[in-house]
Amino acid sequence: MTTLVTGTGVGPLLRGWREQRRLSQLELALRADSSARHISFVETGRSRPSEEMILRLAEHLDVPVRERNALLLAAGYAPRYTETALDEPGxxxxxxxxxxxxxxxxxxxxxxxxxxxxxxxxxxxxxxxxxxxxxxxxxxxxxxxxxxxxxxxxxxxxxxxxxxxxxxxxxxxxxxxxxxxxxxxxxxxxxxxxxxxxxxxxxxxxxxxxxxxxxxxxxxxxxxxxxxxxxxxxxxxxxxxxxxxxxxxxxxxxxxxxxxxxxxxxxxxxxxxx
Incomplete structure (x- = not known):
């Protein structure tokens, strides 16, 4: 399944998910134990988030697993979640x-x-x-x-x-x-x-x-x-x-x-x- 996203890089993608969830930067920061300033820097590309921060934000934004991999790739990290066909031995x-x-x-x-x-x-x-x-x-x-x-x-x-x-x-x-x-x-x-x-x-x-x-x-x-x-x-x-x-x-x-x-x-x- 393909995913419809807007913007390039992890910052615009995270901003898109946040806006879709109708959360302010401050609300997201409080949920993710961060600061509004750091969320702003991440969304504008002034700060590169860690893998853990991306996954934490994705969790609080209720981002589907497939799109969490897309966020990690956009930030230059390897996907965290596998995608295994249902008919495979595993x-x-x-x-x-x-x-x-x-x-x-x-x-x-x-x-x-x-x-x-x-x-x-x-x-x-x-x-x-x-x-x-x-x-x-x-x-x-x-x-x-x-x-x-x-x-x-x-x-x-x-x-x-x-x-x-x-x-x-x-x-x-x-x-x-x-x-x-x-x-x-x-x-x-x-x-x-x-x-x-x-x-x-x-x-x-x-x-x-x-x-x-x-x-x-x-x-x-x-x-x-x-x-x-x-x-x-x-x-x-x-x-x-x-x-x-x-x-x-x-x-x-x-x-x-x-x-x-x-x-x-x-x-x-x-x-x-x-």
Missing amino acids: MATVRQGIEQLLAGYDPYPALVVDGSYTVVAANEGLGLLLAGLPEHLLTPPVNAMRVTLHPEGLAPRIRNLREWRGHLLHQMERQIGLARSEALRKLYEEVAAYPLPEGSAGAEEGRGEEGPEQYAYVALPLRIEHDGQVLSFVSSISTFNTPMDVTVAELAIETLLPADPATVAYLRSARPTP
Whole structure:
């Protein structure tokens, strides 16, 4: 994934991150146990920060791991974080852990995506929801946002598409603000331009034909129709704690947990018998 940055050298880059986080030099200095004068000197190029100072500032600015490497390179230092492909031998433990986690969620849908929402792993529960979609959306690399919002994807099946679409676009906007990725911005522009399916349940405002909701959801549900049954899920997203590898840092595990007893019963009944 490419990163959209402004300026050259570590000073302008740090200033860009600080301004994006809407912090003054004094606020950042207090958080990083430094001084506003030193922060100013770093941003203007009058002072070369140490590796430790760069990483400390990056931590307090919530700079993604990939961009922390970019800051170090701009200052003339070697990258601190590795970037290991998920299929390499050194990532075997990570792959095994992901597979076990996804299998443990079956029959509830679960998937793992990278920083550009490319699906890197999924369980059988998700496959149930994707059944019947056109091949061009399911040919690897599969993108979770395209599959969900494309008019030939899940969009026509989502009963509260307007609400769910707004939630996903807001999620992407926030991610763009954190990562400043040009590739992610292009994906956002693509999926945001998809039209709402006309004359389908996907264009409704979020109520099924059965009338008012029977359950008080704890979070915005995804209400999706499957074989004539309206299923309701709440989404949960998990990431790895304090990752030291760029690939691992950008992985997110999303689980769709049943939001009502009817969905639980349907998923269990639809699960293949071992």
